[in-house]
Amino acid sequence: MLDIQNISKTFNPGTVNAKTAISGLSLHLNEGDFITIIGSNGAGKSTLFNAIAGVFYIDEGSIVLAGKDITFLPEHKRSRSIGRLFQDPLKGTAPNMTIEENLALAYLRNVKTNSFSRISKKDKAFFQEKLALLEMGLENRMRQPVGLLSGGQRQALTLLMATVVPPKLLLLDEHTAALDPGTAEKVLALTRDIVAREHITCLMITHNMKQALELGNRTFLMADGNIVLDVEGEERSHLTVEDLLARFKAGTGQELDNDRILLSE
Amino acid sequence: MLYILQTALELGFLYALVAMALFLSYRVLDIADLTTDGGFVLGAAVSVTMAAAGHPILAVPAALIAGMAAGFVTAFLQTRLGVPSILAGIVTNTGLYTINLMIMGWSANVSLLKTDTLFTLFHNTGIGGDWYEVVLAAFVTILAGILLVLFLKTRLGLSIRATGDNMDMVRASSINPAFTITVGLCISNALTALSGAMVGQYQNTADINGGTGIVVIGLACLIIGETILGRRTIIKGAIASVTGSIIYRLIYAIVLYTKIVPVQGLRLITAIVVALAIAFPTIKEWFAFQKRKMAASRKGGN
Ligand SMILES: Nc1ncnc2c1ncn2[C@@H]1O[C@H](COP(=O)(O)OP(=O)(O)O)[C@@H](O)[C@H]1O
Ligand SMILES: [Mg+2]
Numbered sequence: 367m368l369d370i371q372n373i374s375k376t377f378n379p380g381t382v383n384a385k386t387a388i389s390g391l392s393l394h395l396n397e398g399d400f401i402t403i404i405g406s407n408g409a410g411k412s413t414l415f416n417a418i419a420g421v422f423y424i425d426e427g428s429i430v431l432a433g434k435d436i437t438f439l440p441e442h443k444r445s446r447s448i449g450r451l452f453q454d455p456l457k458g459t460a461p462n463m464t465i466e467e468n469l470a471l472a473y474l475r476n477v478k479t480n481s482f483s484r485i486s487k488k489d490k491a492f493f494q495e496k497l498a499l500l501e502m503g504l505e506n507r508m509r510q511p512v513g514l515l516s517g518g519q520r521q522a523l524t525l526l527m528a529t530v531v532p533p534k535l536l537l538l539d540e541h542t543a544a545l546d547p548g549t550a551e552k553v554l555a556l557t558r559d560i561v562a563r564e565h566i567t568c569l570m571i572t573h574n575m576k577q578a579l580e581l582g583n584r585t586f587l588m589a590d591g592n593i594v595l596d597v598e599g600e601e602r603s604h605l606t607v608e609d610l611l612a613r614f615k616a617g618t619g620q621e622l623d624n625d626r627i628l629l630s631e
Numbered sequence: 632m633l634y635i636l637q638t639a640l641e642l643g644f645l646y647a648l649v650a651m652a653l654f655l656s657y658r659v660l661d662i663a664d665l666t667t668d669g670g671f672v673l674g675a676a677v678s679v680t681m682a683a684a685g686h687p688i689l690a691v692p693a694a695l696i697a698g699m700a701a702g703f704v705t706a707f708l709q710t711r712l713g714v715p716s717i718l719a720g721i722v723t724n725t726g727l728y729t730i731n732l733m734i735m736g737w738s739a740n741v742s743l744l745k746t747d748t749l750f751t752l753f754h755n756t757g758i759g760g761d762w763y764e765v766v767l768a769a770f771v772t773i774l775a776g777i778l779l780v781l782f783l784k785t786r787l788g789l790s791i792r793a794t795g796d797n798m799d800m801v802r803a804s805s806i807n808p809a810f811t812i813t814v815g816l817c818i819s820n821a822l823t824a825l826s827g828a829m830v831g832q833y834q835n836t837a838d839i840n841g842g843t844g845i846v847v848i849g850l851a852c853l854i855i856g857e858t859i860l861g862r863r864t865i866i867k868g869a870i871a872s873v874t875g876s877i878i879y880r881l882i883y884a885i886v887l888y889t890k891i892v893p894v895q896g897l898r899l900i901t902a903i904v905v906a907l908a909i910a911f912p913t914i915k916e917w918f919a920f921q922k923r924k925m926a927a928s929r930k931g932g933n
Contacts, residue, residue: 460796481787
């Protein structure tokens with residue numbers, strides 16, 4: 367499904383600020399995998415996502431998504447098959463456009479439509495139905511600008527936008543970290559539902575260790591620009607947060623250091 | 632008196648197209664596009680030259696295409712070659728000076744003498760009576776406004792609006808910002824050139840310096856209109872462009888008529904009004920901060 371071979375990325379090469387954020391990383395995902403990723407601050411988790419999404423081109427290695435080499439494909443073309451959510455709920459929606467206009471933009475992704483066509487009645491009904499699934503009452507506010515919504519509502523809408531045309535790959539970069547606990551819980555539940563319903567292959571960065579072990583079917587631990595631990599199946603089901611921390615220390619010789627990391631809830 | 636109103640309406644409608652162009656580039660796309668001054672003259676030069684050659688109607692699409700080309704150059708510099716957007720506009724604007732002179736046969740001024748223009752042709756139909764110029768100007772501007780609003784609700788239009796509204800989101804969706812910026816600037820500069828084309832035939836002349844300061848005046852019109860109508864929706868933006876432009880021309884006419892300030896002074900006043908209006912949020916913040924500082928020092932003093 368996703369095949370990453372030996373990729374590296376150095377920022378500001380050849381200067382005093384040179385920083386190798388990803389070094390020789392490889393990974394292979396199967397169709398329908400739901401991977402959780404944890405790691406220290408600056409381990410290169412977001413950089414890995416940016417490399418996959420095409421925010422920049424990698425220095426070395428190759429990225430193949432669903433059999434297609436996307437290593438040199440520009441970002442907006444990759445976005446056709448890759449959905450993305452960021453920590454900041456303001457990043458994923460256009461505040462001065464209405465809810466239905468935002469959804470219409472997301473809907474453009476794969477659907478082959480005429481550039482000059484307008485939002486049809488059928489589209490609206492479809493959006494309304496999808497919005498109702500969020501259970502936030504947004505289906506009755508479709509003509510309001512998104513800027514009026516709360517952070518949690520905007521993040522839920524962004525999630526819907528990223529999946530309204532199911533992407534081949536969904537990248538979630540701590541997408542609930544900036545929300546209050548109740549809302550975060552809700553958005554997480556929605557994520558779980560949508561990913562399961564649409565059978566989306568998904569990578570999720572989280573700072574919640576417990577969540578990392580509970581959600582999904584496989585967990586990566588990242589440090590210094592690489593994956594240092596990759597657990598799944600039987601082994602993963604018996605793993606506790608303490609085991610994980612111990613394995614991290616054994617593997618890297620350092621404590622898992624992340625100022626936001628949550629060891630339990 | 633009625634004559635003043637009539638002239639203000641005519642000029643108001645014709646120049647409203649520039650305000651509309653700036654609504655698209657400055658408000659919707661969030662780009663300060665300084666191609667405007669040269670693009671306006673470009674429209675006038677193409678239009679008057681074509682009318683002089685006996686093609687007053689064909690002059691309009693020709694001017695639109697010329698304007699689009701100018702917008703394309705600015706967009707290309709900016710999106711493909713990494714020239715900062717303000718500089719890209721200034722560069723195109725500077726180059727246009729020569730192009731415009733070339734179109735006008737290397738003379739700084741071209742006039743229409745006894746040739747048909749859109750306005751004389753329209754006059755012959757008898758529609759609008761004595762107000763035929765107002766009717767034609769209003770028709771062209773309102774039609775352009777309606778088309779613009781309709782366009783901004785299409786999928787491509789939505790993509791253009793998103794580009795100006797949230798670049799992060801656009802990068803994460805399948806929209807290519809280089810493409811949407813290019814389309815947006817082509818359309819906005821076509822509108823500017825259309826304004827130049829209409830004004831040129833209306834005044835029977837094109838002047839190489841006829842566009843100087845048009846961009847600031849256009850912004851002033853937009854800001855006046857938005858102050859009255861608010862700036863939430865696309866439709867309001869289009870109506871604000873037209874309303875603001877007419878009000879500006881009324882003020883201009885009153886100043887011209889009553890001579891309360893010398894007409895030459897109007898440019899300076901316009902510039903100050905635009906600067907203040909754009910600076911308004913910063914000024915407001917500064918005052919709020921000073922108030923807080925005063926309150927804090929008062930509290931600390933006790
Ligand atoms: N655009 C950039 N320019 C320079 N350095 C960067 C850039 N993006 C990330 N980095 C650096 O790369 C390292 C990894 O960052 P990141 O992937 O954001 O870490 P995290 O695992 O916390 O998400 C950090 O040291 C960060 O400072
Ligand atoms: Mg990060």
